Amino acid sequence: MTKPATNLTAEQLAALREQAERETSRFVDPRQLTRVEKFIAGRPAWVRAIIGHGVTVRTMTGVELTLLDLAATAEPNPPTPPREPAPWDPGYQPTDAERAIISRRQAAAAEWVALRNELPVDVTVEHNYTSHRHIDGYVQGVDHILLRDSLRLGRLYRPANEPLCFVPSNAHNLRHFGGPEDRVPTCKQCLGLAYRITGRGPSMALMGR
Ligand SMILES: [Zn+2]
Structure with a gap:
């Protein structure tokens, strides 16, 4: 069984989404954008687990940006996704x-x-x-x-x-x-x-x- 990309429960995520919808303003806070961009770098699985699909800072909505920011605060250390096996690892499947x-x-x-x-x-x-x-x-x-x-x-x-x-x-x-x-x-x-x-x-x- 694969490790979940986030330890936040469905209830916690639903609550965070509600909060994000309430708190998102029409104006993007550049500090928030920088903060989220930094946090999601190298964590595509976590981003998908939080908002349900993959996004980049350029394609995400304001609510998604706020939601990711709130989730990062709630879970400052998301689980590390399992590394893809390297060619020298047992079980490696060659292309x-x-x-x-x-x-x-x-x-x-x-x-x-x-x-x-x-x-x-x-x-x-x-x-x-x-x-x-x-x-x-x-x-x-x-x-x-x-x-x-x-x-x-x-x-x-x-x-x-x-x-x-x-x-x-x-x-x-x-x-x-x-x-x-x-x-x-x-x-x-x-x-x-x-x-x-x-x-x-x-x-x-x-x-x-
Ligand atoms: Zn020869």
Whole structure:
């Protein structure tokens, strides 16, 4: 059961409303407006509980303004509404957009496990931190597939500890790797070669990212 937004009873609220109708003058007191504006900030549920619907200081009637002022005096510390659960709280319900991101991530991770298992050598995934990539437009911040052993397949040769996309002319762009990480590769060249080597049909789960 949800906590009520106000501890004022229906009878108390009815009495306050009567009082507000009696006491509201045609002229708005700017001090009252400021006072109410300050009090209702961050308390939309309380405002709804007091006057029956949501309003802002700009849309409320004079009676509603007086009623909120009287209610604030009668209940200077309204109950704190329960906080919406944060993503790390148990019972948090992800939004549709978050759910879509999670399932895309899971599909990519599953596809990477399947692709990696079909590769003939052990590999790790590492991030390239080489800094002079801007010189020839090298893509920044991708995760490469690094070979633990050298790989020779027909005319294709790659030395150990180099990314699958390694070619000597591009070596200066592939110097500093951050060490193995539990990540899914994002380098399209590495992935393209991995798919060619395995003969596995390229999946959008990895290539479409
Ligand atoms: Zn690569």
